[in-house]
Amino acid sequence: MKKIFLLPLSVVIFYTTSCISQENPPVIETPDQSQYTTETIVEGIDIPWGMDFISENEILVTEKKGILYRVINGVKNEVSGLPEIYVRGQGGLLDIALHPDFKSNNIIYFTAAINVEGDEGGNTSLYKATLKGNSLEEVKLLYKALPNTKKGQHYGSRIVFDGQGHLFFGIGDRGNRDVNPQNLGIDGGKIYRLNLDGSIPVDNPFVNQEGAIAAVYSYGHRNPQGMTMHPKKGELWENEHGPKGGDEINIIEKGKNYGWPVITYGINYSGTPITDKRAMPNMEQPIYYWVPSIAPSGMAFSTSGVYKKWKGDLFVGSLKFKYLEHLILKRGKVVKREKILVDIGRLRNVKEGPDGYLYIGVDGKGILKVIKK
Amino acid sequence: MKLILITFCALLLMQFSWLQQNKPLEQSISDGAEIYQDFCLQCHLDTGEGVSGVFPPLANSDYLLNNIDLSIKGIKYGLSGPIVVNDEEYDGVMANQGLDNEEIADVMNYILNSWGNKSNDIITIERIAQVTE
Numbered sequence: 001m002k003k004i005f006l007l008p009l010s011v012v013i014f015y016t017t018s019c020i021s022q023e024n025p026p027v028i029e030t031p032d033q034s035q036y037t038t039e040t041i042v043e044g045i046d047i048p049w050g051m052d053f054i055s056e057n058e059i060l061v062t063e064k065k066g067i068l069y070r071v072i073n074g075v076k077n078e079v080s081g082l083p084e085i086y087v088r089g090q091g092g093l094l095d096i097a098l099h100p101d102f103k104s105n106n107i108i109y110f111t112a113a114i115n116v117e118g119d120e121g122g123n124t125s126l127y128k129a130t131l132k133g134n135s136l137e138e139v140k141l142l143y144k145a146l147p148n149t150k151k152g153q154h155y156g157s158r159i160v161f162d163g164q165g166h167l168f169f170g171i172g173d174r175g176n177r178d179v180n181p182q183n184l185g186i187d188g189g190k191i192y193r194l195n196l197d198g199s200i201p202v203d204n205p206f207v208n209q210e211g212a213i214a215a216v217y218s219y220g221h222r223n224p225q226g227m228t229m230h231p232k233k234g235e236l237w238e239n240e241h242g243p244k245g246g247d248e249i250n251i252i253e254k255g256k257n258y259g260w261p262v263i264t265y266g267i268n269y270s271g272t273p274i275t276d277k278r279a280m281p282n283m284e285q286p287i288y289y290w291v292p293s294i295a296p297s298g299m300a301f302s303t304s305g306v307y308k309k310w311k312g313d314l315f316v317g318s319l320k321f322k323y324l325e326h327l328i329l330k331r332g333k334v335v336k337r338e339k340i341l342v343d344i345g346r347l348r349n350v351k352e353g354p355d356g357y358l359y360i361g362v363d364g365k366g367i368l369k370v371i372k373k
Numbered sequence: 374m375k376l377i378l379i380t381f382c383a384l385l386l387m388q389f390s391w392l393q394q395n396k397p398l399e400q401s402i403s404d405g406a407e408i409y410q411d412f413c414l415q416c417h418l419d420t421g422e423g424v425s426g427v428f429p430p431l432a433n434s435d436y437l438l439n440n441i442d443l444s445i446k447g448i449k450y451g452l453s454g455p456i457v458v459n460d461e462e463y464d465g466v467m468a469n470q471g472l473d474n475e476e477i478a479d480v481m482n483y484i485l486n487s488w489g490n491k492s493n494d495i496i497t498i499e500r501i502a503q504v505t506e
């Protein structure tokens with residue numbers, strides 16, 4: 001009698017555990033690693049959170065603990081004039097991006113955790129400044145998320161331009177998942193859209209909704225750490241850290257709800273469920289979700305053709321498994337995944353440089369150029 | 374008489390401020406558990422086991438249990454470069470999390486008394502303050 005009960009029970013247990021541990025297809029492949037190598041461009045940065053290119057030989061790099069470098073031919077020059085940065089948990093100096101017309105106006109944007117209110121804690125902000133040599137001038141706060149909190153998690157935030165006079169940036173749920181992401185009146189768990197001068201576009205989705213934050217473009221996000229424009233389709237692509245087994249790639253559309261924490265493919269770090277719902281009406285599905293979670297950070301398409309067979313493909317850093325993930329897409333679906341630069345280190349950021357090569361930010365190392373032999 | 378009263382009051386005040394600074398161990402451990410959830414769990418996991426070769430374990434960790442002040446220093450100022458934990462080498466970066474001395478004392482008391490770890494040392498705020506870069 002006992003055995004009869006035990007057998008189906010063990011089958012069920014086996015089935016459920018294998019479901020949890022099974023990798024979401026396509027299963028990642030590891031090609032021959034001898035065809036890849038790197039060249040060190042900048043050395044000695046603990047957490048190179050963000051970067052952008054002034055030219056092939058000149059890069060702006062943020063170090064999370066609150067340093068901005070202007071790197072010229074590999075030599076780091078510290079840039080002065082940053083506001084006071086709130087360094088706690090995952091927060092600090094975050095992303096940096098050159099204004100689309102930087103060559104004529106020298107304007108840069110950066111995101112950082114700050115506290116300008118004088119209470120406890122901090123939250124994500126977006127700044128604009130003019131770069132003059134090695135100093136920032138006309139530093140202007142464009143957006144500051146509220147409320148401040150001492151929570152260590154989920155500050156966001158990549159900065160992306162759409163080529164039509166807007167910039168996007170993301171703010172994570174700030175460790176308050178049951179309050180922030182689904183409430184349009186509170187910051188956190190959102191992607192924001194502003195005009196380049198910091199003003200709010202008149203056609204933002206929630207400008208006429210009472211109580212909603214007018215800068216919000218999409219909501220229901222956990223922690224966006226990678227964002228880029230699709231080079232051909234003009235879509236805004238984003239990746240975000242989910243809970244265990246719930247990291248996602250999304251295409252961000254105006255006014256849409258991406259579901260966190262009402263729907264998710266992930267579970268709590270402790271293994272307990274968050275919800276049994278993976279889909280709901282009026283909530284967007286990711287185009288891909290990672291099981292197991294890779295902790296995606298940074299996101300870039302290879303557009304240049306300098307790498308054989310990589311043109312049009314997507315690249316995402318894995319903080320957790322220390323490699324660069326190469327994703328091949330067909331008709332909006334991930335059809336193949338590969339590990340590039342296995343064990344390179346915690347991969348924080350990936351961008352395509354003006355020379356068409358991919359550049360990666362690696363914790364404890366700095367900025368490396370990806371070379372395919 | 375006045376002097377005795379003043380002394381008494383001063384002593385009372387001193388004791389009060391000491392109590393304020395260093396709460397009972399159980400309280401410190403439970404406050405530390407909250408800090409752990411917030412700042413440490415993502416890498417070291419809720420079992421304290423870490424990830425072999427990537428994030429060093431805290432559970433039964435020889436590095437932690439034999440180098441308490443060095444561990445405090447790692448939390449307070451960040452830790453990078455190669456270390457050996459339970460005969461395995463780790464060469465990563467743990468960023469300074471921006472915790473204050475009380476929070477570091479709490480989280481130390483939590484990790485020193487969790488997952489089978491046992492320590493006779495009760496970590497005080499004063500001890501955290503004494504650890505320098």
